[in-house]
Amino acid sequence: MNVIHSVLAFVVALGVLVAVHEYGHFWVARRLGVKILRFSLGFGRPLWTRRCGPDATEFTVAVLPLGGYVKMLDEREGEVAPGEAHRAFNRQPLGYRSAIVAAGPIANFVFAIIAYWVMFLVGVDGVAPIVGAVREGTVAQRTGLEAGDRIITVNGRATPTWEAVLHETMKRVLDHERMRVQVEGRAGRREVELDLGDVRVDDVTRGNFFDKLGLEPVRAKLSPRIGEIVSGGRAQAAGLAVGDLVVAVDGRPMGDWSDWVRYVRAHPEQPMEVEILRQNRRERLVLVPERHLECPRAGLAAWFGAAPACAPAEHSIGRIGAGVDQDQEIQAPPVATERYGPLRAMVRAGEKTWDTSALTLGILGKMLFGEASVRNLSGPISIAQYAGQSASIGFAAFLAFLAIVSVSLGVLNLLPVPLLDGGHLMYYLIELVTRRPVSESLQVFGQQIGLVLLLGLMGLAFYNDLMRLL
16 A cells, blocks of 8 residues: 555656646747647656647647656648748747746746745644754764754754754755854753764765764654563573563663664673663663674675675674564654744745755765765655655645655756756757857757766666665
């Protein structure tokens, strides 16, 4: 059912965003007097077709939903009746052609602004940006952050949720800037400055940002009560039993299950003195976690059983064969809602769209110059998963997903790559400078290069999807 849900959400999202993009081309072309022959959502065999309008435009939904197109009257693609030559796309002035081509990506940006506006009107729920713990000797500790501090602003921009904090942080990481953070805690309201010199784009995109800074957000808590014991595991051998509550390890109190898991993972093959509470009696036992080699996904060779692509010294963790009590009540972290009135929501929607566009372009640039991993690229499988997850969370989350993908489509289509809208605009810029159109032979050559680049990019994104699944 999860797969079906994700596929349906993906089809709906892609259908909406492709329709928005192509409608941008369609709307501007119609108003500039260009004849539209076909408006197609999808490629391949038509599933549904209808002709309407004064030009008997053919509206089609095709079998492959991975895109769409608007076919306009054009003398380069077939004969045009003399009486309609003035309505052919190729006969239009340079400004008209540029406006028609640019209208698709612009429509994506407009849609993102509207989606964000509705999202901010409805309200976006998120985890409040409260620091749960700060590790000794880390950037966060040297800066002066303390457990219990609530992040109010980042570089003057309000951050009511952790998602907003990470969004503002990514901009500073891309520009290698220091980050001014206003916090409120036991020491009152104050401003601290975080040095992000050692933080990379991949640290944020892969979820390692907090580890790099040395802080932990306040999170949902589960008490360290044992709910499952694996037969033959180290936990059973040490005498742990279902129902035991782990109170302390080596004299260190265990506040929740995460503290317990983190301590076990950090001590493979090292004896630990564990204090437990069993039937209202405190007992002590010695537990030695088993050493387990945890390698990162390293491609198909590692998956098919080749030698692990990591060093045991760097990737060894402790494991005991025990699970948490799933029936206990979860202590949820504080939740905050980002909501604005109509005018302020529109301003925030515009800022969010601009920031997301700049981030998308910045990350692409970092990948191009080798400063960010190409694993950040996502293909249709990952996008379908994100679509399903966001749709399950709620309307505002799905709107945010649509807005992000719409911005990505707009930015990607404006890249100066032949076959994309940006490639056509590049030709028109050359035409503006040289006062004559780019030759057809050069355009054909450019399209071949563009096709190779796009196929390579799609192949890499699909490979990343497979690696995430495997």
